[in-house]
Every structure is written in structure tokens, then in C-alpha cells.
Amino acid sequence: MGRSTYSHPNALANSSTSPGIPTTFRDLGLHPPIVSALQSAFPNVQYPTEVQAKFIPAILGGKDVLLKDATGSGKLVLRTIWLLLRGITIDLLDPKTGEQRHITSLVLVPHRDLAYQLYNWIERMTSSADPLPLMPTIAQVLVRDGHTHLTTGLQTLRDTPPHILIGTPQAIHDIFQEDAQALQLTGLSTVVVDEVDYLIETIPKKDPNKSFRKAFEKASRKLLAHPGVTRELLDIIYVKRKEINERRRDEPGLTQHRRTSTSRVGDGTAPQLIMSSATLRSHLRNYLFEESGWLNRDQVVKVKGMKRAVEPENVHDDSLVSDNGVVNIEGAVPAEIRKAEDGKADPEMLFGPSAALEPPEIDARMVGKYADKPSPFNPNAFEAIATTFALEVPSMALLVLPSTAPSQRAVYELREMGVNAHGLDVLGRNKGQGDLGVRDNPILLVSTMATTRGMDLRELTHVFMLGIPESGKMNGRTVDGYVHIAGRVGRFGGGGKVITVIEQGEELKMKRILETIETRPVELELFD
């Protein structure tokens, strides 16, 4: 593929070694088979972005990495490459006969759909290997998904330990409590914490004036009592590192063992730690560097990309729901309606190679479950979404509901309105073999704010957000939540539209979010 494929502002324009020629993945030290696997799975990924070019040498050098770059800038792709390097090179490219298989990489992700997406990307990258590896030996997923009981996952883990174990912190923690040996934590080479600001909560330490101090102290006490499972897991895995870091506080001259990229906990060091997100607030960074004790302070690299988390190409259209209907938010500026690029959804690009999708229907189960029960959703909001979807979406859109909203119920109601709606989870759970259909009919995927972070849905042109993320008091988490959900479009230099449907009374919050990310609301012509 030629150089004209560079559309992303973050893609490398010049190589440090050969001016004018983009740095290649090989130049960065990646094994040629890994590069081939990457490019046959993702033909669009030909050259590394600037951040990818910084990240790869850092991880190859065994450093701990804190990675921050805009949504849709290629962080997950990077981590997948790294996991493959860890898993596949050991197993397929440099086979050591007789070596007992063990888990080398642990990946903590915020929700099951992201776990499955990562798994399917790994599967796609290994699909050109010869001989074809058995996926359970390469990667496994451990999540609570209401379909497979964790005990089944535990048994597979015991019988066939994978190189890469992907899971939600809660599921991994549950397995740890049931059978710590099965996780083989002492043999780990790498720990990846995805969407770290979502998984590890920290509190901003502002100058405590009188009114603020009480709230800060209360939040600190709460966090001390409930640190969260991700912290607990990392405290267990990095117990030795924490001790070293604590000793260093008393003996400032003390240095840690230099880690090579293949060393493990058993060699006297802790596993390499990679943490990433599009939004890393300073209080979290300070916690990670100064307090957590997990990082190798001698060998930690911060890799930072563009400041802007929402691509300027995005159009933000914001509607407001009232009791009588839907109106545009006050202050929205008129805009030419941008016709989204025409194109058909390609479910294979979403989750995996075997996505065969069936048309939807309102099955009897759904009718029996929901028909007589009052809807928890505002009918005006759903009508606004269904109308906009019908008139504007060429191929695929995503509706993101509040974290606790019943997404199946939303699917039922939208289907009743004639919308080709599907739960997002159906793609991940069955590797795309769920009840979706490749069809002329555009698709509306339905998820919740708790299950949307990090998902890469390449065909998406519109994101509908029902309500403001992390509603309650407006703070940094609210803005970050919005950025992550809005960031499902406008990925890697692409365009897209974000339509937020809010209740009366939430206008001020919405305006503050948009001001913070320096975006102006744009009128939706369909509404007054």
C-alpha cells in the first residue's frame, strides 16, 4: 500500500533514519512474521503512528509504559502487537520444545466486549500462521457474561494455560480467590491495564479549601475502604516491587535490577507494566508514579500523543428532550448536514473472521418479558433517536445507554419502532455469529456506558448517547466519560457524528462538557 494511505495526523511523515520515508514497523525492531501477521489482519495498518513508533522500542527495551493518546489513535492495536510478541514469538516463532506452557501476559480490561474484541484481533493476527495455533493455547478470555460460568473458564485455564489471559479485574480476582495457582501470577512477563483511569479510581488533590476538604476526606476514606479489584490485583502481582520502592524511599541510592524484555517475576523482578487510556488525569498519573509502588521507577516511559481527544472532524449535534418533544440545545449553531459516507457494515472488521449475521426479529421471549411492563425510557428520546437513525445512518450506528439501563429492553422497544437494533454484546459473545444480519438495513448497535470504552467499530458513522455519562456531579470523570463514548467515531482521522439526547435540566452540564473539550454544539435540522 502506498504512502497515500496516511490520513491520520498522527502518522509518521518522516523517518529518523531515512528522511522522507516513513519509519516502518520493521525499522522499529518488530519481527518480520509479526509485521506480516499484523498487516494481513489489518491491511490499513501499514506504517506506525508517532506514538506507536515511540511505544514499540520502549516495550522492546523492557520498560514500563504509561500510554496516553486520543481515542481511536491505535493504542489497542499496539497492545495487540505486543501481546502477540509475547505469546506468539515464544510459542510459534521461537519454539522451545519441552518447555511447560504458562501464562505470560495478563490483560485487564473494563468490560467483556473489549475482552472479546481483543481476543478476536489476536485470533485474526494468528490466522495466517502455519501451522495454525489452537486459540486456547494462545489466548483465553475470563469474564462474567451470564452465559459461561467462570468455573468452565477456570477448568480450561487449568487444562490448557494460554500465553495471554484477558479478563475483567473482577473475573480475574474471583479466579484468584478460587484457585490462585491457576493464574500463575509469578510467571508473568507482562501486565496490561487497559482504560486504566476507568479501572483505577483516584481523587483530585486540589488545594483543600474549607468547603472542598470535607468532600475530599470523605472520598479518600471511601477509596481506602474500597480500593477496587484492579488495585488489589496489582498490589498482589507487584508485592515485591512495592517493597523495593518503599525501601528506596528510605535508601534513595538503591536501584532496581535492570529488566530484560524476557525476565519474569521469578528472575527477581516484576512483570513489565503497560497502562493506557485516552484520558489520564494528573491525579492518576501522580498516584501511579508516586504512590502505587507498581512501576519500575528506573525504567518507566510516558508515551503521549495528541492532546485533542475528540477529532475536529467530528460534528457534535446535541438534542434536548422535553415533556412535549425534542428540541435542539440552546446555542447550537446551524450546520450543513454532513452526509455520512456511504458504505455497508462489515461485521468481520468488527470482531472476527466468522461474522455471519441474521436479520433481527422481535422474538416471543422478548414480547413475554417486556410487552406488559412500563418502559423505563423516555418515549420522546427513543423517537428522536429512531427518526434520526432512519434519516441519516447509512450503515451502522451505536446507541449508548446509561450504565444501569436495560439494553435488551431498549433493543426490544427499538425493534418495535422498526429499527434494526441489536445488543453490542452479541458480536463479542459469539464472535459475530449472533443474531445480527448483513443486510441492506442499517444496524443500530445498543450498548451501555459501562460497556463501550475502547471498542473499535470501524463502520460506525453515528453515536447516540442517551444522557450524560457519569451523571451526578459534573467533574473530570464526566468529561472523560463523554470523550470516550464520543470517541467511538472520528477514529484514526475519520469523521462521524455524536448526538446526545439529554433531559431538560441537564443543558448546563452538557454545555460545560462541550466547552471543556472545545467543541460547539451543532443543530440537528430535524428538530426546532
Ligand SMILES: Nc1ncnc2c1ncn2[C@@H]1O[C@H](COP(=O)(O)OP(=O)(O)OP(=O)(O)O)[C@@H](O)[C@H]1O
Ligand atoms: N498505524 C496505523 N495505521 C492505520 N490505521 C491504524 C493504525 N493503528 C491503528 N489503526 C486503526 O485505528 C483504529 C483505532 O485503533 P485502536 O482501537 O487501537 O484505537 P485506541 O487508541 O485503542 O482507541 P480507544 O482510545 O478508543 O480505545 C483501528 O481501526 C485501527 O485499525
